[in-house]
Amino acid sequence: MDVDQWPRVGVLLREWRRRRRLSQLDLALLADTSTRHLSCVETGRSRPSRTMVLRLADALEVPLRERNTLLLAADYAPAYRESDLDDAGMAQIRAALDMMLTAHEPYPAVVVDRWWNVVTGNGAMSVLMAGIPPEVLVPRPNVFRLTLHPEGL
Known part of the structure; x- marks a missing residue:
């Protein structure tokens, strides 16, 4: 825009x-x-x-x-930088999230963005999502689509 x-x-x-x-x-x-x-x-x-x-x-x-x-x-430059979770500067945050996801096993857990798209999940979540048709997972898995779609969870 x-x-x-x-x-x-x-x-x-x-x-x-x-x-x-x-x-x-x-x-x-x-x-x-x-x-x-x-x-x-x-x-x-x-x-x-x-x-x-x-x-x-x-x-x-x-x-x-x-x-x-x-x-x-207001016609001013943005003051706050937005970083992707995969950026090098976010390595410690990514490591902390991975540690929490692993600690949550054997229960499924996911990290979502502000639109409820699944960013990453633990091993239990991947097992849970294994039977979901590919069209439900495209373009990105979304928590609402995964739970409310007739062929979802």
Whole structure:
């Protein structure tokens, strides 16, 4: 998605504020800003600084990936790097996950991504998935498809 297609930052901030069930006053107090400035940011009458976007995101407890979305919507560069689990810098995390999966045996266990796609699993899970037709596993095994599909688990 091009930066021009991203929703504006004010709309996204208002969405997050409503998800967190906060009034503008509540958020302004948490982010140490004025309700007037917050209102202007949400309506698009004021462009927040990079620091203000991050401060509001912190007050709203927005996940890091979504903070990048907010920054892009405000025409700033992303602040948080996203790494694939197979990257060299993630070797220790991958080793810890493998250790937990192995320790969970003989019971099936999987690691899933934010879309519930199966990233990896232990040996017991591979035995459990052995009888599932290939079309259920394509493009990637998904927990919902695996459990709810008539030919799945």
